[in-house]
Structures are given as structure tokens and as C-alpha cells.
Amino acid sequence: MPVFPPPTPCALNSTSSPARDLFDAIPHRNAKPVPCRRRTRRHGGRTTISSSSPTLSAARDRIADDPTPRLFSALFKAASSASPSMGAQLHAQAVVRGFLDDAGSIILPTAILNFYASCREPDLARRVFDAMACTNAVTWNALIKGYAQAGRREEALELFLAMRRQSHVAPDRYTFPALLSGIGREQGGGCMQELGGAVHGQAIKSGLNRDPFVGASLVSMYAARGALDEVKVVFDDVDTLDPVVWSSLISAYVNCKEEEGALLTFYRMLCRDIKPRQFVYSSMFAVCGSMSMLEMGRQVHAHSLKSNTDKDAAMTNALLTMYSDCGCIRDALRVFNSNDIVDVVSYNSIILALGQHGHPKEATELYRQMNCAGLMPDDVTLLNLLSAFNHAGLVHEGLHIFNSMLDMEGIKPTYQHYACVADMLARSGQIGEAMKTIYEMPFEAEAPLWRIILGACSKHRDIRTGTKIAEMLFEMEPYEATNYILLGNIYTRLGRWTEAEKVRNMMEKRGIDRDDAFSWIEISQRTHRFGVDDRSHPISREIYRNLDRLIGSIKVAGYVPDISFAAHNIKKDRREESLHYHCEKLAFAFGDLATPSGDTLRIMKNLRVCGDCHCAYKYFSLITGREIILRDNHRFHHFNKGACSCGDYW
DNA sequence: TTAGGGTTAG
Known part of the structure; x- marks a missing residue:
């Protein structure tokens, strides 16, 4: 059985062509449904299952009786979470039916614009926008969000500036979240960070920094760059007890690795009688897991049960990971098995946990179960499975998975997959094979990967390869203590204490301190x-x-x-x-x-x-x-x- | 016709 069978085409997006009539593409309401594999797809950070949604089915049932522009707008809204190709066909139908001929009409073009923006097709959204006879704040906001969420932040900012130049539309409480959702994720600092601050200034100027939606977006933007001081300033400016702003503050502390701040914020929130929702519990489970605070984690879990919060997949996955991180793999399995909302991340989390706790057979069984349940494994699933084999020294099984990735269409191995395979080979003593994997992979090896191989050289007392890698690492990272310690360890394992001492002297001479254990x-x-x-x-x-x-x-x-x-x-x-x-x-x-x-x-x-x-x-x-x-x-x-x-x- | 926060890997 192939490891990555290609997905069976779903009924709604199979063999479609733009010229095909919309009604041909929609299965007859009494037709027997075509079996289709459930595939998870990310839209705006949330995982949805693409199948015939109730909204889309309802609209589809009505369209034959009453095809109006308003109904088309509803269909576009439903199509954005179902099938991008369906939206394109709807667009063609709207043109054919003349629904876009009315120059004064704004609702249907905005729905189409939103559709393309939500499908990460901002250029198509822009074409709809440019063809509109009149625009308003809603259309501008949708277009800005389309560019921001597609990662094209400069264009989103240019649009924001262009919007400000228009005398008849002013940025509103929707504009800032639309723009900031992109800026916050910008890595590496530079001009985008400055612009983030400038956008914040604009929000203050317009008084919108007090708005909870704008405030939550600003908190998230500053948190993404680790600017906790600015996060606190923004939070203090928001004059509301809105639970989402509190939730943003807690996740800001989590992002900035300030777990104690997150715990204190959670207490403050409870003291003010603000009811936590799934997002807050997810963050708190992550905090308790990362700090291995089992008793605290159990209390937060009990609190979530008492508060009757609706569970969702993300919250349950965070709970599962918390128990695993606290060393309770049985509790993690209990959460997984009693969870009726299981998604790809649930399987990824439990496969990872089982691997970390040394249960590769159970991890493999759950991988099989996942396939049987009709959930498509993703790159993280395979990485976690590889990692489970690595932890257990099951090199043959790991290579089987990895070679399947190389041979078949589907999930292409990323840098992490190659690194995991090199680690697995080196750890098992096949250091030559690990080096071959690194030299042949289509990526440049980074220092952490070389450090893993150096660690394996220490374990297997391979002084020749170890010294070569150490010399390379000393050039790449002259002040990274671990590299010196690993080389020193090779010498001590071999009883060559004098050379080990020389490595230590080299560290001292360069003023490098080791991390305290x-x-x-x-x-x-x-x-x-x-x-x-x-x-x-x-x-x-x-x-x-x-x-x-x-x-x-x-x-x-x-x-x-x-x-x-x-x-x-x-x-x-x-x-x-x-x-x-x-x-x-x-x-x-x-x-x-x-x-x-x-x-x-x-x-x-x-x-x-x-x-x-x-x-x-x-x-x-x-x-x-x-x-x-x-x-x-x-x-x-x-x-x-x-x-x-x-x-x-x- | 438009909005903000959470989960797995590295």
C-alpha cells in the first residue's frame, strides 16, 4: 500500500473548467454523493474540512428557483470555504447573467472581491476592485486584507496609504485589523517594523487604538516581534473588558516566552470575572506544558470543564500536548481517545507525543488509523513519524517513510525531514551515510544540523569526522559553547583528557561560557x-x-x-x-x-x-x-x- | 458586503 495515496477528487472540484455550466458542476440534490476523502485546508489560520457545507448546499438548492444578485453574494460567501474553482465559475455566471452590469451596484462586486481575497488571490481581487465604479471602506478593507494575508505586506501598506489619500473614505475599525494581520507576521525586523509603529500611530491619531478589535490586532503585531513593552502600552489603552484583548495579551506573553506573565494575566482575568474561552485555555495549556507544571495544568483543565466552555480541536490538541509535555502520556492518550473533534493536528500531536515517550509502534498504528479515518497526513505528520522512528533507532522504518516521500507525488521532504533522517543515521552510528544525506539534500545544512552530527560523533567516538565538523562549526559559530563541549566530550569518552583540557582552554581564551545545567x-x-x-x-x-x-x-x-x-x-x-x-x-x-x-x-x-x-x-x-x-x-x-x-x- | 486571540513540527 502506498504511503501517500493521492486524494480522490472531491465531487465539487473534480475536472472543472471555467466554461462548464455552474449547474453541471453542482451535483443534483438527489444524486448519490460521490465518496470523497476529507482534506483539511487552512484558511486564515483556521482548519476547515472541505466538503459540501450546509450553507453552500442550502444556497445551491435555492439558486435554481431564484437566481438573484443577493443570492449570488451568499453563494460567494459559502464558496470561499468550499472550493476556489466553484467561485470562479460563479463569477463567470454573474457576468453572463449581467449581474455586474449595474455601475451603482456594490454588494455583489464586494462579495466577489472578498471571495478572491479569502482564496489568497489578491491580484484577482484587485481586478474586481479596479472595475468597480464606486468603492467604499468595505471594499478597501477587503482588498487590504487580501494582500496582507497573502504575505504581500508592502502592497497592503501602499493600499492603506492610497486609501488615506482618498477624501471620501477613511480607515475605520476594520481597516487596522486587516492591515496588521499581515505586518505582525513579518520576520527579521527592518522597515516593516517601523511601519507597524507608524500604523499604530495612525490608529492613535484616529482614536481607534481604544477599539478592542484594533487593540487585539496591535497586541498581536507587537507580540510577533517580541516587543512586550509595546504590547502592555497597547493593552492599557484599550478601554474595554473584551475577552479577546485579554486572550491576545496572554498569547503575547506566550510568544515572548514570558510564561509567568501569562499565568498572572490569566489570574487577573479570572479576578475580573472575564470568562476565558477556548483560545485562552489553549494558551494556558501550552504554558503549563512548556513549564511542565502538571498540577497547574490539571487545575486549568478542571477550570475549563467547570466553566462549560465549548471544546474545539485546537483546545483539545493543546490539552493533549500539555499532558504529554508534563510526562503523562497515558493522560494524553486518554484526551485523544475521548476527543470527538479529531483533526490532522490531533493525530500529529499524539504521534509526536508517542514518539517522544518511546512508543514508535503505537505512533505507527495511529498513523494507519489516521489514513483509515480519511484524514490526509501532512508534512508535520511525516516529520513526527520519522522523529518517532529516530527516537527508537528504527532506521529501516524511517528510511522507508522517507524514500516513499522521495519516490511519490505528494508531500515533498523539507529541510526538517532531511535533517531528521541525517540525525537518525548518525545517531545509529551510520555517520558516513548521514554525511552523504546532508551533501545530497537540496538545502544548505545549517549549524544546528552539523551540531547534531557532532553529537553523534561524540556518542560513537568518531574523532576524525568530529574534529572536521567542529572546526567548521567554530568558524560558523565561534561563540557557541555547545560546539566546544561536544568536541571536548569526544576526547573525554576516549580518555584523552589532555586534548579535552585544550578545548576547554580554547573556550576560556575566547571568553565563552557554557550553559549551566x-x-x-x-x-x-x-x-x-x-x-x-x-x-x-x-x-x-x-x-x-x-x-x-x-x-x-x-x-x-x-x-x-x-x-x-x-x-x-x-x-x-x-x-x-x-x-x-x-x-x-x-x-x-x-x-x-x-x-x-x-x-x-x-x-x-x-x-x-x-x-x-x-x-x-x-x-x-x-x-x-x-x-x-x-x-x-x-x-x-x-x-x-x-x-x-x-x-x-x- | 468587511474585523481581533489559541493547538502539532522546526
Whole structure:
């Protein structure tokens, strides 16, 4: 069975030609429906399922009886979410029927203009606009939005300026959201950012900055560029308790990685009796997931249930991801299985989660289930599936998926797909094949990908390739500490401590500091953070005593410290001792003291788990009888009865 | 005849 079967043509857009009569294109109302695969398509950031919508069906049923310009307008509105080709045929019909001959008519041409704008065809919208005898703010707004949402921001801005020059139409509360929806997404700064500020100035001048719709758009624009101070100024100017403005502020904090600000805003919102809706809950689930705040996440989940908020796919997908990010894959699966609004993102999210938690078989099964349910996988689905195989070292399965992408029409591999395959090959020890993939891919390899290969060289002690890649990385990113640490690690793995020391000296000479490692654990809604050899915790003395006891016990059980994971600058006689007080071991020792015996512990680390700690955790799970779930910056490790879910492959 | 905010990957 092919992995990416081409979609079966849907009844509404099959083999259409502009000359074909509209009524031929519409299936007879009593005709047996042609089976069609559900395909998700993005319109203005929302996912819709293109099939015969009730609105379109109703209008289609009426058109044979009463073909009026007003009915055509309704049809255009329905067609924008169903089929672009249908809209083009409707346009032809409107011309043939003479509905566009009336120079004073504005409603039907505006509906057509809107249709082309919403289909991301701003040039066609412009042709309709230019042919209109009279225009008003509505037509200008629709055209500006068409260009902005198609990513043609300069043209949208030029139209905005042209609109201002017209004496009979002034920008209104619809104009600014239309324009800002494009500017906010502009990357890389430069003149568009300045223009964003100028547009804000125009909004202030016209007094429209107080309008909640304009305010929400301005918040979103500034948030997209990380300008949190400006976000706060805009928010304070909006004189409303409108829930969407609050929602925009919360997502602004999330975009700017200010999770605590998002949490505080959520509390402020509740204190003012503003009822959160799906958007707010989605953002809050993302916050709790990224910070691994399980108890907080459960409370927000309970709040959403109590508030009787209507669930939608995005909110449920965010909830699923929150549970997965907090180490609760079973809860994530429960959310997925009890979800009656499943879309492509739901499957992508659960496939990703299963892969991160080391369940490639279940991820593959859900991929099959997704196809059976008639949902078309997209590039993210395949990336997540590849990633699941990568985590598990299933190279053969991963290459099968990737080669299918290369051989068949459908989803073309992106840079991320190639990078994932190179990572998978290198991680499994096939470093030569990984290099071949990188040299043959139709993209230029970026530093993070080379760093992944360097990490694999460290794992497989490939000093020759490793040094070459490290030299290249030192030129590309002379101040990136990780590159030096990875090269140093290759030397220490091989016991070449002198060369490891030289790498460290090179770092010092260039004034490069390494990222400090830290681990944290949430107990009773309080987060306890530990650095390496950290003695700042109020019960530090007890934690160290417990850790020494635990280390003694696991040594009896068979644990042997691996000093090749000691830091390069530690003296020979202190290497073993230094391993004992790594941050993840301290976090475990604290969790073991602070929770009842046998409880599951969930621990997070900002960097990759150390190999010696990984080994120690297996023994910790054996001697304490606890399940330990460790999230590092790459994946989850579930330790139970002396084994890890990753099978020691990571 | 027109509008703002949220979810997966990197």
C-alpha cells in the first residue's frame, strides 16, 4: 500500500473548467454523493474540512428557483470555504447573467472581491476592485486584507496609504485589523517594523487604538516581534473588558516566552470575572506544558470543564500536548481517545507525543488509523513519524517513510525531514551515510544540523569526522559553547583528557561560557530547581545525605560510575565524586525525600541527560520501586524496575 | 458586503 495515496477528487472540484455550466458542476440534490476523502485546508489560520457545507448546499438548492444578485453574494460567501474553482465559475455566471452590469451596484462586486481575497488571490481581487465604479471602506478593507494575508505586506501598506489619500473614505475599525494581520507576521525586523509603529500611530491619531478589535490586532503585531513593552502600552489603552484583548495579551506573553506573565494575566482575568474561552485555555495549556507544571495544568483543565466552555480541536490538541509535555502520556492518550473533534493536528500531536515517550509502534498504528479515518497526513505528520522512528533507532522504518516521500507525488521532504533522517543515521552510528544525506539534500545544512552530527560523533567516538565538523562549526559559530563541549566530550569518552583540557582552554581564551545545567521538579505546585553541586535548597543537607545513601545502595546493586561523563576540568581524583552531585541526581534525591514511597517522580532537565545519570536513574527506579519520568531537552525517559523506555538508545 | 486571540513540527 502506498504511503501517500493521492486524494480522490472531491465531487465539487473534480475536472472543472471555467466554461462548464455552474449547474453541471453542482451535483443534483438527489444524486448519490460521490465518496470523497476529507482534506483539511487552512484558511486564515483556521482548519476547515472541505466538503459540501450546509450553507453552500442550502444556497445551491435555492439558486435554481431564484437566481438573484443577493443570492449570488451568499453563494460567494459559502464558496470561499468550499472550493476556489466553484467561485470562479460563479463569477463567470454573474457576468453572463449581467449581474455586474449595474455601475451603482456594490454588494455583489464586494462579495466577489472578498471571495478572491479569502482564496489568497489578491491580484484577482484587485481586478474586481479596479472595475468597480464606486468603492467604499468595505471594499478597501477587503482588498487590504487580501494582500496582507497573502504575505504581500508592502502592497497592503501602499493600499492603506492610497486609501488615506482618498477624501471620501477613511480607515475605520476594520481597516487596522486587516492591515496588521499581515505586518505582525513579518520576520527579521527592518522597515516593516517601523511601519507597524507608524500604523499604530495612525490608529492613535484616529482614536481607534481604544477599539478592542484594533487593540487585539496591535497586541498581536507587537507580540510577533517580541516587543512586550509595546504590547502592555497597547493593552492599557484599550478601554474595554473584551475577552479577546485579554486572550491576545496572554498569547503575547506566550510568544515572548514570558510564561509567568501569562499565568498572572490569566489570574487577573479570572479576578475580573472575564470568562476565558477556548483560545485562552489553549494558551494556558501550552504554558503549563512548556513549564511542565502538571498540577497547574490539571487545575486549568478542571477550570475549563467547570466553566462549560465549548471544546474545539485546537483546545483539545493543546490539552493533549500539555499532558504529554508534563510526562503523562497515558493522560494524553486518554484526551485523544475521548476527543470527538479529531483533526490532522490531533493525530500529529499524539504521534509526536508517542514518539517522544518511546512508543514508535503505537505512533505507527495511529498513523494507519489516521489514513483509515480519511484524514490526509501532512508534512508535520511525516516529520513526527520519522522523529518517532529516530527516537527508537528504527532506521529501516524511517528510511522507508522517507524514500516513499522521495519516490511519490505528494508531500515533498523539507529541510526538517532531511535533517531528521541525517540525525537518525548518525545517531545509529551510520555517520558516513548521514554525511552523504546532508551533501545530497537540496538545502544548505545549517549549524544546528552539523551540531547534531557532532553529537553523534561524540556518542560513537568518531574523532576524525568530529574534529572536521567542529572546526567548521567554530568558524560558523565561534561563540557557541555547545560546539566546544561536544568536541571536548569526544576526547573525554576516549580518555584523552589532555586534548579535552585544550578545548576547554580554547573556550576560556575566547571568553565563552557554557550553559549551566539545571533540573527541576514540581512538588505540591512548587517548583524546586537544582544546579550542579547546588547547595542552595533550604533542606540541602538532608538532600545530600539522602543522595549519598542512594548512591551507596545503587553501588551495592551494581551501579558503576562512568567517569567519562565527568566535566573536563575536574581533577582526576575528584571525577567520580563530581558525578554524584549532578543536577538530575539532586532533583531525584529531593523528590525521594519529599513524596511518599512508591510515588511516580517527574523530573525535568534543561539539557540532555548525562549518560552516568541515565544509568544511575535505572538503579534508582530498581531500589526505590518508583517510576521516574525524566524530560530532557530532547525526549522523555521512563525508568521502571531498572530499565528505561528508551532502551538505552538516545 | 468587511474585523481581533489559541493547538502539532522546526
